[in-house]
Amino acid sequence: MTKQKRTVFYLSDRTGITAETLGHSLLTQFDGIEWKKINVPFLDNMAKARTLVERINHAAECDGYRPLVFSTLLKADILEVIRQANCRVYDFFETFISSIEQELQQPSARMAGRSHGLQQPLSYFKRIAAINYALGHDDGVNPKNFTDADIILVGVSRAGKTPTCLYLALQYGIAAANYPLTQEDMLANQLPKVLEPVRNKLFGLTLSAAQLHFIREERRPHSQYASLAQCQREIQWQESLFQLFHIPYLDTTHISIEEISAIILDRSGLKRQLYG
The missing domain is CATH 3.40.50 (Rossmann fold)
Known part of the structure; x- marks a missing residue:
């Protein structure tokens, strides 16, 4: 039986470790798929975002399936550009941060690099x-x-x-x-x-x-x-x-x-x- 081949992108303003770790954990629950994994760290300006859109669209054309994109991007304008590509975006911060802000009744810092920086x-x-x-x-x-x-x-x-x-x-x-x-x-x-x-x-x-x-x-x-x-x-x-x-x-x-x-x-x- 031929395995389905799909491309997955891990995007981040910083190292990409969090996006890759969480995304990989989710994908391990799905058998029978051969993943081509692409890490894109330090995605911090519009020029890089537009170039990445071309890569994502090319991967979709080659695979015959739209790529999955796991993101911990904090800049809304860059993420919005990525959403224009032929892909399915899973944004971890969007999924969780708003809910946590509501529960704690305060806005988050929305600063890149905190989880793997020198905050501690x-x-x-x-x-x-x-x-x-x-x-x-x-x-x-x-x-x-x-x-x-x-x-x-x-x-x-x-x-x-x-x-x-x-x-x-x-x-x-x-x-x-x-x-x-x-x-x-x-x-x-x-x-x-x-x-x-x-x-x-x-x-x-x-x-x-x-x-x-x-x-x-x-x-x-x-x-x-x-x-x-x-x-x-x-x-x-x-x-x-x-x-x-x-x-x-x-x-x-x-x-x-x-x-x-x-x-x-x-x-x-x-x-x-x-x-x-």
């Missing part, structure tokens, strides 16, 4: 510090500073610890370190000594042996490290270790980094720092 400088710099911490304490580096961590992810090699730490830091300002459980740890069958003083900060990541085998094969094809039997041994051992030392853990086989991070925050009770 303390929160922003905490996230920068958290990113630096995650980078400086990746893969068991600088364990003497683990007491400064908000959380320490543990798991065997290639279990997803590093990307999760970086996501927690970037999105939520969480100072996340990670420690790899090694073959030597498995032979000792004990929690690594360096982790004993910070046991209350530990959170384990696990996954299916088949998934770990697939990931490791990409890194070191046909090696003992990547063999299915080795992956099975390591996963079985680490899950036994988590249970023995009462370390909370999560099977990440079928969930995204975003979901992993949200679950970790929910289970650990850590406070998100994104909005101050």
Whole structure:
């Protein structure tokens, strides 16, 4: 069955992150469509708007369907130009701002860039510090500073610890370190000594042996490290270790980094720092 091909535009006066995030969330609910996604940030003058109208009309002609346009534009005159194109416009601010103004009985500021700007400088710099911490304490580096961590992810090699730490830091300002459980740890069958003083900060990541085998094969094809039997041994051992030392853990086989991070925050009770 041939997929329907449609074009979607994400428009903004600034970065376009909000329009893309909200629009993408909505479109994930519709199957069987192949989307061509076009981001148009910093759409802040009439010349750019008129040029964009031509692009939208061209996409409509090529696809045989009018494009969808998700907008967080604040300038009414620019948005009005876009509405003249052969497209269907979904304006997030129009949908929500007027209703919120009525409820709060005050006008909104209608200033571009506030959601991803420096309106909350303390929160922003905490996230920068958290990113630096995650980078400086990746893969068991600088364990003497683990007491400064908000959380320490543990798991065997290639279990997803590093990307999760970086996501927690970037999105939520969480100072996340990670420690790899090694073959030597498995032979000792004990929690690594360096982790004993910070046991209350530990959170384990696990996954299916088949998934770990697939990931490791990409890194070191046909090696003992990547063999299915080795992956099975390591996963079985680490899950036994988590249970023995009462370390909370999560099977990440079928969930995204975003979901992993949200679950970790929910289970650990850590406070998100994104909005101050």
